[in-house]
Amino acid sequence: MAIDSEKLIAAMQDGLPICPHPYTNLAKQFACTEQEIISAIAELKDTDVLNRFGVIVKHRRLGYNANAMVVWNIDDEHIERLGEKLAAEPSVTLCYQRPRNLPHWPYNLFTMLHGKERSAVIRILDDIRARLSIDSDYDVLFSTRCFKQRGARYF
Amino acid sequence: MQELNKKTAELTSQEKLVINSLQGGFPVCARPFAKVASQIGMDEQSLIDIITNLKDRNIISRFGPLFDIQKIGGNFCLCAISTPPDAWEKTADQLNEMPEVAHNYLRTHEYNLWFVLAIETAGQLTETVAKIEQVTGYPVLALPKEKEYFVGLNFEVQ
Numbered sequence: 139m140a141i142d143s144e145k146l147i148a149a150m151q152d153g154l155p156i157c158p159h160p161y162t163n164l165a166k167q168f169a170c171t172e173q174e175i176i177s178a179i180a181e182l183k184d185t186d187v188l189n190r191f192g193v194i195v196k197h198r199r200l201g202y203n204a205n206a207m208v209v210w211n212i213d214d215e216h217i218e219r220l221g222e223k224l225a226a227e228p229s230v231t232l233c234y235q236r237p238r239n240l241p242h243w244p245y246n247l248f249t250m251l252h253g254k255e256r257s258a259v260i261r262i263l264d265d266i267r268a269r270l271s272i273d274s275d276y277d278v279l280f281s282t283r284c285f286k287q288r289g290a291r292y293f
Numbered sequence: 294m295q296e297l298n299k300k301t302a303e304l305t306s307q308e309k310l311v312i313n314s315l316q317g318g319f320p321v322c323a324r325p326f327a328k329v330a331s332q333i334g335m336d337e338q339s340l341i342d343i344i345t346n347l348k349d350r351n352i353i354s355r356f357g358p359l360f361d362i363q364k365i366g367g368n369f370c371l372c373a374i375s376t377p378p379d380a381w382e383k384t385a386d387q388l389n390e391m392p393e394v395a396h397n398y399l400r401t402h403e404y405n406l407w408f409v410l411a412i413e414t415a416g417q418l419t420e421t422v423a424k425i426e427q428v429t430g431y432p433v434l435a436l437p438k439e440k441e442y443f444v445g446l447n448f449e450v451q
Contacts (some may be wrong), residue, residue, distance in 0.1 A: 153355030156344050158324055158337060172323055179321050179358070190359040191319040193344065195312060199352045200450050201301040207400065207407070225442035233442040236371065239434055243404075248371070248436075279407070283399040285389050 141168055141178040143187070150179075153194075202252040204259045204280060209245035211238075211275040217247060223270050224249050229262045245277065256280060302352045307335070309450045311343050312353070368412050369395070372422070373404035373434040381405055384429045391428075393421050404434060 149167060154160040161179075165172045182188040197205070212220050217235060224247070225233035232250040253259040263278065304312070310333055320328045330340040347353045376384050381399060388394045388408050397408040412421055415437075422433045 147358075147360055150358055151360075153357035156326075156341055156348070156356055158326060158341070160325065161323065176321055176323065182358075182360075183321060187360055188358045189361045190317050191321070191357070192315045192317050193312060193347070193353040194355050194357075194359065195316065195353050196351060199300070199302045200304075200312070203301070221440070221442040225444045230444055233444055234371075234438050235440040235442070236436040236438060239436065243373075243434055243436070277402065279400040279402045279404075281398045281400050281407075283385075285385050285397040285399070 141170060141174060143178065143182060146175075146178055147182070147187075197252060198284075201254050204253045204256045206251045206253075206256075206259045206263075207279040207281070208249045208251050208263060209277050209279065210247040210249070210272070211244045212247045212272075213274070214246075220270065220272060221247055224266070227266055229253070229266070244275065302350060304352070304450060307339075308343055308347060308352075311340065311347070312450055315344075368415050368418065368437075370410045370412070370418055370435055370437045372408055372410055372425070372436065374406045374408075374425075374429060374431045375404045375434075376406060376431060378405070384431065387429050388425070391425070 146164070146168070149164055155163055159172070161172045161175045164175045168175065179188065183191070210220075210224075221233055221235055224230055229251050230249050231252060232248070234248045235246060236248055238244055238246050251259050251262060253262060259280075260278070266272070267276075314333050315329065319325055322328060324337070326340050326344075327337040330337045333340075335343075344353070344356055348356065374384060374388075384406055385397060385399065388397050388406065393410050393412055395409045395411040397406065399405055400407050410418070410421055412418060418435065418437065422435050425433050
């Protein structure tokens with residue numbers, strides 16, 4: 139029996155039970171075997187629909203209190219190369235290319251940088267700019283409040 | 294307005310080991326905790342107890358998969374609004390009440406409110422943005438993702 143992948147994702151979006159056989163409940167719910175659930179999850183992984191699997195940490199609770207969105211205005215011809223280099227930096231946790239919105243918004247590459255305090259984030263940023271020889275315009279937006287942070291509801 | 298707990302948690306060395314080893318690469322097999330436990334020199338039940346406890350203390354939000362929703366049709370869009378520096382609170386409240394708003398942050402910039410819209414199709418973006426502009430009275434800067442560069446999310450604790 140084919141397992142409906144949308145239904146499987148919906149069933150897992152609040153997390154898996156933390157117990158020795160986390161897939162047994164799902165198997166009951168879908169009236170199939172544990173192995174069929176495991177194969178269906180492996181398939182989501184192979185097709186990159188499922189791109190990470192593990193504990194989702196609350197980084198503020200780990201002491202990462204300085205969280206900066208660093209935005210860059212990178213020449214279009216260099217964006218792919220620099221996007222990949224910035225994404226490979228261990229302090230960068232997200233790296234997205236987005237459209238500029240002129241004249242309001244000149245930046246086209248968005249990265250998230252985290253540190254225990256703001257000065258640490260700035261040091262990391264200066265180091266990255268020097269090592270990767272990035273002389274493009276950039277701006278640093280620290281988050282000062284977080285009002286809402288929920289896991290996305292998919293279905 | 295509810296703000297999230299930002300206090301730094303105290304962690305034991307075993308808890309740090311679990312957090313540092315389990316932010317990706319969880320095996321998909323019948324007894325995944327047993328497999329991970331053996332890789333980091335623990336027994337299955339201790340690992341399960343530690344993860345359960347970290348979740349109870351709100352240090353991890355959940356345990357499980359993260360999906361790339363765009364691959365199956367859903368959509369996210371980062372948006373920003375610029376309010377006068379002393380007038381963000383009402384707008385933040387209005388945004389928080391909308392079910393489409395998944396994350397909402399105040400940031401140090403002329404564009405001071407940054408939020409993520411979670412919508413089912415790209416076609417709904419225009420109408421959702423229009424609704425937000427009508428409710429808040431401010432123009433919305435919508436910045437949909439063009440490309441994601443892969444990073445391995447990893448918050449290391451020392």
